[in-house]
Amino acid sequence: xxxxxxxxxxxxxxxxxxxxxxxxxxxxxxxxxxxxxxxxxxxxxxxxxxxxxxxxxxxxxxxxxxxxxxxxxxxxxxxxxxxxxxxxxxxxxxxxxxxxxxxxxxxxxxxxxxxxxxxxxxxxxxxxxxxxxxxxxxxxxxxxxxxxxxxxxxxxxxxxxxxxxxxxxxxxxxxxxxxxxxxxxxxxxxxxxxxxxxxxxxxxxxxxxxxxxxxxxxxxxxxxxxxxxxxxxxxxxxxxxxxxxxxxxxxxxxxxxxxxxxxxxxxxxxxxxxxxxxxxxxxxxxxxxxxxxxxxxxxxxxxxxxxxxxxxxxxxxxxxxxxxxxxxxxxxxxxxxxxxxxxxxxxxxxxxxxxxxxxxxxxxxxxxxxxxxxxxxxxxxxxxxxxxxxxxxxxxxxxxxxxxxxxxxxxxxxxxxxxxxxxxxxxxxxxxxxxxxxxxxxxxxxxxxxxxxxxxxxxxxxxxxxxxxxxxxxxxxxxxxxxxxxxxxxxxxxxxxxxxxxxxxxxxxxxxxxxxxxxxxxxxxxxxxxxxxxxxxxxxxxxxxxxxxxxxxxxxxxxx
Amino acid sequence: xxxxxxxxxxxxxxxxxxxxxxxxxxxxxxxxxxxxxxxxxxxxxxxxxxxxxxxxxxxxxxxxxxxxxxxxxxxxxxxxxxxxxxxxxxxxxxxxxxxxxxxxxxxxxxxxxxxxxxxxxxxxxxxxxxxxxxxxxxxxxxxxxxxxxxxxxxxxxxxxxxxxxxxxxxxxxxxxxxxxxxxxxxxxxxxxxxxxxxxxxxxxxxxxxxxxxxxxxxxxxxxxxxxxxxxxxxxxxxxxxxxxxxxxxxxxxxxxxxxxxxxxxxxxxxxxxxxxxxxxxxxxxxxxxxxxxxxxxxxxxxxxx
Numbered sequence: 053x054x055x056x057x058x059x060x061x062x063x064x065x066x067x068x069x070x071x072x073x074x075x076x077x078x079x080x081x082x083x084x085x086x087x088x089x090x091x092x093x094x095x096x097x098x099x100x101x102x103x104x105x106x107x108x109x110x111x112x113x114x115x116x117x118x119x120x121x122x123x124x125x126x127x128x129x130x131x132x133x134x135x136x137x138x139x140x141x142x143x144x145x146x147x148x149x150x151x152x153x154x155x156x157x158x159x160x161x162x163x164x165x166x167x168x169x170x171x172x173x174x175x176x177x178x179x180x181x182x183x184x185x186x187x188x189x190x191x192x193x194x195x196x197x198x199x200x201x202x203x204x205x206x207x208x209x210x211x212x213x214x215x216x217x218x219x220x221x222x223x224x225x226x227x228x229x230x231x232x233x234x235x236x237x238x239x240x241x242x243x244x245x246x247x248x249x250x251x252x253x254x255x256x257x258x259x260x261x262x263x264x265x266x267x268x269x270x271x272x273x274x275x276x277x278x279x280x281x282x283x284x285x286x287x288x289x290x291x292x293x294x295x296x297x298x299x300x301x302x303x304x305x306x307x308x309x310x311x312x313x314x315x316x317x318x319x320x321x322x323x324x325x326x327x328x329x330x331x332x333x334x335x336x337x338x339x340x341x342x343x344x345x346x347x348x349x350x351x352x353x354x355x356x357x358x359x360x361x362x363x364x365x366x367x368x369x370x371x372x373x374x375x376x377x378x379x380x381x382x383x384x385x386x387x388x389x390x391x392x393x394x395x396x397x398x399x400x401x402x403x404x405x406x407x408x409x410x411x412x413x414x415x416x417x418x419x420x421x422x423x424x425x426x427x428x429x430x431x432x433x434x435x436x437x438x439x440x441x442x443x444x445x446x447x448x449x450x451x452x453x454x455x456x457x458x459x460x461x462x463x464x465x466x467x468x469x470x471x472x473x474x475x476x477x478x479x480x481x482x483x484x485x486x487x488x489x490x491x492x493x494x495x496x497x498x499x500x501x502x503x504x505x506x507x508x509x510x511x512x513x514x515x516x517x518x519x520x521x522x523x524x525x526x527x528x529x530x531x532x533x534x535x536x537x538x539x540x541x542x543x544x545x546x547x548x549x550x551x552x553x554x555x556x557x558x559x560x561x562x563x564x565x566x567x568x569x570x571x572x573x574x575x576x577x578x579x580x581x582x583x584x585x586x587x588x589x590x591x592x593x594x595x596x597x598x599x600x601x602x603x604x605x606x607x608x609x610x611x612x
Numbered sequence: 613x614x615x616x617x618x619x620x621x622x623x624x625x626x627x628x629x630x631x632x633x634x635x636x637x638x639x640x641x642x643x644x645x646x647x648x649x650x651x652x653x654x655x656x657x658x659x660x661x662x663x664x665x666x667x668x669x670x671x672x673x674x675x676x677x678x679x680x681x682x683x684x685x686x687x688x689x690x691x692x693x694x695x696x697x698x699x700x701x702x703x704x705x706x707x708x709x710x711x712x713x714x715x716x717x718x719x720x721x722x723x724x725x726x727x728x729x730x731x732x733x734x735x736x737x738x739x740x741x742x743x744x745x746x747x748x749x750x751x752x753x754x755x756x757x758x759x760x761x762x763x764x765x766x767x768x769x770x771x772x773x774x775x776x777x778x779x780x781x782x783x784x785x786x787x788x789x790x791x792x793x794x795x796x797x798x799x800x801x802x803x804x805x806x807x808x809x810x811x812x813x814x815x816x817x818x819x820x821x822x823x824x825x826x827x828x829x830x831x832x833x834x835x836x837x838x839x840x841x842x843x844x845x846x847x848x849x850x851x852x853x854x855x856x857x858x859x860x861x862x863x864x865x866x867x868x869x870x871x872x873x874x875x876x877x878x879x880x881x882x883x884x885x886x887x888x889x890x891x892x893x894x895x896x897x898x899x900x901x902x903x904x905x906x907x908x909x910x911x912x913x914x915x916x917x
Contacts, residue, residue, distance in 0.1 A: 081770075081772060082780070082782065085779075102692075104692060105693075105694040105695055107694075107695070110694060185657075185660055186664075188661040188664065189657070190651075190653050190657055192654075193654060206656055262661070262694060262695075263664075263689055264695065268695070285693055285696065285704060286868075286871060287778060287867040288779075311777070313865045314865075314871075314875075315862050317863075318775070318776050318865050319776075321763055321767070321768065322775045325763075325771070325773075326771075327774055327775065478878060479643070479648050479879075480642070481644075482644055483644040483645075483648060484643070486652075496650070516653075516654060516655075517652045519652075
């Protein structure tokens, strides 16, 4: 008798946990975020990390851009298909014949989200704030095309009237440039140029200092299609349609929710469980699975960026450009993009991505192991004999590691050179690279705006992003000359010459041009492939088909 | 007893000062700083930002001003989360971590103790083997396997839960299970060991001899002593549940403290690193103290001392 009681109690205990699970599993399937979102026009977007800030004059990242784009609007904005500048807060503009003066005419009746009118003075005040040294705007150099901006920023003058930004009246803004800058309107689409509401900022602290709390929900005042509703660190950012936006009638989305998910695996699982409409990334191992099973969900868009290796040209063994050329020619880029990265990346035979606003480099590197061996022999290392072993530095990442291993093997096989791999944590790697304490270092560069100069100017002798120790007077001269020209043909000719020098000197080894690889649900409309991965929200909407779930979508794809 | 408690609390002060000091100087010693980014910040701009955060001061001055602020309970501004203070970030993340930890602890105790008792009472039968194997599996299966596995089955296959997030009550289930089951394994093993030891003692035989039911013997007489090892494990165990949730927080994208603790190091967000390290140190000390007191209350031998 005693035993029976006992056995039962033991069994009861043992199955308590299981029973709990069954109980929970018994409740019906809950509605998904995406399903609710489709019904209410709420877009759920994955975002790889928390924004550092939502102050356009302080931030410097991509996740920040994606959110700010919903909250603020500049004089011009971007066309949703090819990002060419279209009227935003300004309804029109005049450009002086010499291309140095832009006069913007603001729309009538435009307002901030708190009801204040948006005036030309707001823009001038914003520029002044961005250029005030005490704020420490990290992208202030984006303003340096404007007359007097650099001097004001560097404290050479305290007089803002010397800067080429002037409000002629409430609705007319004149910006004077140092020279014709043919990509100026595209530059305006970088958030460092976006306007802020100074009176609001002043209410929450010193507008010319950091750590101001104006960007909190409830404080934030913007002029974009959406207003900030919630911001919980590591959790979610919610923006809501702004009824005061001039074009509110054509904004179809009611809300956008940004979900900061750092792990690509977690993000992919969230997408599958119906929590996201669009992801920021796809785990590399999943790309081929999606390509095979659910190609309609996988998006691969060209992206304005280059993946490359910097060569430290101050190291004795890399002073000879023939060595650098040999290293570049011995890499089989096609193998790398097809077998390692697998995301439709383009093998890079030049630095500036192809068709950057109509510019494609005519000079190119060849994949030519035989030629590489000859060059190395001419440089004094036949068969790689006597070439000092060196390190490939990369920051911790599976993909960087696999690429470095492949290149290590290619250099060993084709050139007989011994290479070691050196893996460092991100910030240590940045520090090492900046101190030029490396031999060869993995790097990436994403264009700030749509123009070849954002790539080529990186390697000017005095550029802080050069970090290779390489300098070439003719290269610098060509680019400086191009920056003073307005005519696109002539500029591009100068860029061609400069890039030819760059590829001949080979201070960096281009490996591939980026693509943006992400997952997108079929009901998201107006989400176009653009080279900067910008997707202006007023043109995005959700069009759920009846039962457009993942399961039925894939079943439909399998039907003959 | 009171003297013990007061003495232990006083002992924590130098411990916390030491933790703050060591973390401070270690964060300064690692290469790379909060302002290092892939795109170069022009020197003039860097100087401005450094001045704002006081990074242009000599190290000893930075240290003194940090410790001064600490005395006033101010953990300083975060670098990565540019308009939030460390106090705010911890205050926002703590309830989440506590909730996750509390639920996981319930899972651990509700699964672990019954499993351990069952195994001890039916020692060397199939029940014991099943319970011990389950406990071992819970310990051996790392959370980064267990988590995605649970998601795969219950979120992606049966679609009862979300794969990640912390929005709805049901979002708590899978993370709490993942975190709790590991500790359930430990607790089951400790309970089994403790119970076996007690069940073989004379007073249990006496209890049986005077005709107490087996249920009464197990739950009334043996359990009290048998749980002692579990209680002493719970001090560091609870601290582990609360601090060791980085992996869980990443797998399930939960806005808790564990992620701040780890990612702040990668961001070189020194103030946030020191703040979370200090917080965790205080937590470990407090929980160990609580475990000692609980143990003293349960164990007549220690109470006498």
